[in-house]
Amino acid sequence: xxxxxxxxxxxxxxxxxxxxxxxxxxxxxxxxxxxxxxxxxxxxxxxxxxxxxxxxxxxxxxxxxxxxxxxxxxxxxxxxxxxxxxxxxxxxxxxxxxxxxxxxxxxxxxxxxxxxxxxxxxxxxxxxxxxxxxxxxxxxxxxxxxxxxxxxxxxxxxxxxxxxxxxxxxxxxxxxxxxxxxxxxxxxxxxxxxxxxxxxxxxxxxxxxxxxxxxxxxxxxxxxxxxxxxxxxxxxxxxxxxxxxxxxxxxxxxxxxxxxxxxxxxxxxxxxxxxxxxxxxxxxxxxxxxxxxxxxxxxxxxxxxxxxxxxxxxxxxxxxxxxxxxxxxxxxxxxxxxxxxxxxxxxxxxxxxxxxxxxxxxxxxxxxxxxxxxxxxxxxxxxxxxxxxxxxxxxxxxxxxxxxxxxxxxxxxxxxxxxxxxxxxxxxxxxxxxxxx
Numbered sequence: 346x347x348x349x350x351x352x353x354x355x356x357x358x359x360x361x362x363x364x365x366x367x368x369x370x371x372x373x374x375x376x377x378x379x380x381x382x383x384x385x386x387x388x389x390x391x392x393x394x395x396x397x398x399x400x401x402x403x404x405x406x407x408x409x410x411x412x413x414x415x416x417x418x419x420x421x422x423x424x425x426x427x428x429x430x431x432x433x434x435x436x437x438x439x440x441x442x443x444x445x446x447x448x449x450x451x452x453x454x455x456x457x458x459x460x461x462x463x464x465x466x467x468x469x470x471x472x473x474x475x476x477x478x479x480x481x482x483x484x485x486x487x488x489x490x491x492x493x494x495x496x497x498x499x500x501x502x503x504x505x506x507x508x509x510x511x512x513x514x515x516x517x518x519x520x521x522x523x524x525x526x527x528x529x530x531x532x533x534x535x536x537x538x539x540x541x542x543x544x545x546x547x548x549x550x551x552x553x554x555x556x557x558x559x560x561x562x563x564x565x566x567x568x569x570x571x572x573x574x575x576x577x578x579x580x581x582x583x584x585x586x587x588x589x590x591x592x593x594x595x596x597x598x599x600x601x602x603x604x605x606x607x608x609x610x611x612x613x614x615x616x617x618x619x620x621x622x623x624x625x626x627x628x629x630x631x632x633x634x635x636x637x638x639x640x641x642x643x644x645x646x647x648x649x650x651x652x653x654x655x656x657x658x659x660x661x662x663x664x665x666x667x668x669x670x671x672x673x674x675x676x677x678x679x680x681x682x683x684x685x686x687x688x689x690x691x692x693x694x695x696x697x698x699x700x701x702x703x704x705x706x707x708x709x710x711x712x713x714x715x716x717x718x719x720x721x722x723x724x725x726x727x728x729x730x731x732x733x734x735x736x737x738x739x740x741x742x743x744x745x746x747x748x749x750x751x752x753x754x755x756x757x758x759x760x761x762x763x764x765x766x767x768x769x770x771x772x773x774x775x776x777x778x779x780x781x782x
Contacts, residue, residue, distance in 0.1 A: 351594050355367065358555060363517060365386070368385055368386055376660070387403060387406070390402070393486070396420040397420070398486065427481060434475045434478040436465065436466070436471050437471040440461070449464075457501055458472075476495075476507060479491050480514065482494065489518070489522060491518045495511045499512065517560070532560070536578070540583070555587050558592065566678075572602045579599045580610075589623060601631055601664060604631070604689070617636075617640065620632050638689050644690060644693075647690055648710075651711055687720065699743050704739065718734065722734065
C-alpha cells in the first residue's frame with residue numbers, strides 16, 4: 346500500500362507543521378519502519394523552533410538520554426530570540442490586552458495607525474514586531490498564541506503581502522488546533538483573496554489555489570458538510586484546471602467526495618471525463634473504479650478495484666475520520682463509500698441488462714447471494730427504481746424506462762447552456778487580464 350501513499354507528493358504543498366499529522370498517521374499504520382518516520386520528523390523539526398520536541402524524538406530514536414550539542418545550542422538561541430521578540434512587541438501586546446484601549450480601534454486602519462502613534466507611541470516597528478513574534482510563536486508550536494496575534498496583526502496591517510502571509514499562518518494554526526469551523530472561515534477568506542482580480546499574477550494564483558486545496562483536505566474531511574464543500578471548491582473550473590495542470594493526485598479526494606455524496610451532483614458526468622482524460626497522468630484504485638464503471642463498463646474490473654479501494658481508504662490520513670480521542674476511524678466513510686459504489690455498479694449494470702441473474706449481480710457487488718437480495722430489495726423499496734425480483738428464476742427484472750425525445754433535448758440544452766456560460770466567463774476574464782497587462 347506504500348505505492349498509494351501520497352504523503353511525499355502532498356508534503357511539498359503543505360506547511361511543514363501540517364506534515365506532522367501525516368507522519369503521525371503513517372507511524373500509527375506502520376507503513377514504514379519506525380526509525381524512518383522518526384528521522385523524517387527530526388528533519389522537519391530542524392527548520393522550526395520546536396527544539397524540545399526534536400530532543401524527545403532524538404532520545405526515542407537513538408535510545409539515549411543525551412542530545413547533540415547543536416540541539417542544546419539551538420534551544421538557547423530560540424529562548425534568547427523569543428525574549429527579544431517578546432520585548433519588541435510588548436507595547437502593542439499590552440495595548441491589545443487592554444479591553445478599554447482596544448475599543449478605540451476602528452475599521453479604518455489608517456486612523457488606527459495614527460491613533461496608536463499619537464496616543465500610545467506605537468509605530469510600524471512595533472506592528473512588524475508583533476508579526477515576527479506571532480510567526481516565532483507558531484514555529485515554537487504555540488498555535489493558539491500565534492493565531493491570536495496573527496488575527497490582531499491583520500487588523501492593523503496595511504501591507505497586502507504581509508496580510509496574506511498572516512492569513513495563511515492563521516489558517517494553519519486553526520487546522521493544527523482542529524478548530525474546523527474557524528479554519529473553514531479562514532479558508533473562505535483566503536479563497537476570496539486568491540480569486541480576486543487584483544491578485545499578484547496568474548502563475549502565483551494557480552500555485553496558491555493548489556496550496557489552498559491541499560490545506561483544505563484537513564478541513565473538508567473533518568467537517569460535517571465537507572464532502573459537499575470539497576466538490577464545490579475542487580470542481581470549479583479554475584481549481585479543476587489547477588488540479589489537472591499541477592496536482593492530479595487530488596483527483597483521489599474529489600472522486601471519493603463524488604462517490605460518498607448522498608446527492609448525485611450534476612457535475613458528475615463532466616468529472617468522469619476528467620478521470621478518463623487524466624488516466625495516463627494519475628490513477629489509483631478509487632479513480633480506476635469510476636473509470637471501470639462509467640468509461641469501460643468493466644464490472645469485473647470494478648469489483649477488483651472495490652477491494653483495493655478499501656485498502657486505500659483505510660490507509661489514507663484524510664479519508665480516515667478523526668474521533669475525539671485523536672485516533673483514526675475509517676468506518677463511517679468506508680461504509681458510505683461501498684454502499685454508494687455498489688449502487689453505481691448496480692445502476693450502470695441495469696442500464697445495459699434488462700434481466701439480471703442474482704448470483705452474477707451478487708458477485709459484481711462483492712456480496713453473497715442473500716446479502717445481495719436484501720440489498721436490492723431495500724434499494725427498490727427506498728428508491729424509484731423500476732425493478733422487481735423474480736425469486737423462482739433468481740433474477741432481477743428491469744422495466745425499460747427510456748426518456749422521450751423532448752426530455753433528452755432539454756437535458757442536452759441544459760448542459761450546453763452551462764458550458765456556454767463557462768466559456769464566456771473565461772473569455773471575459775482573459776480579456777480583462779490582457780487589458781490589465
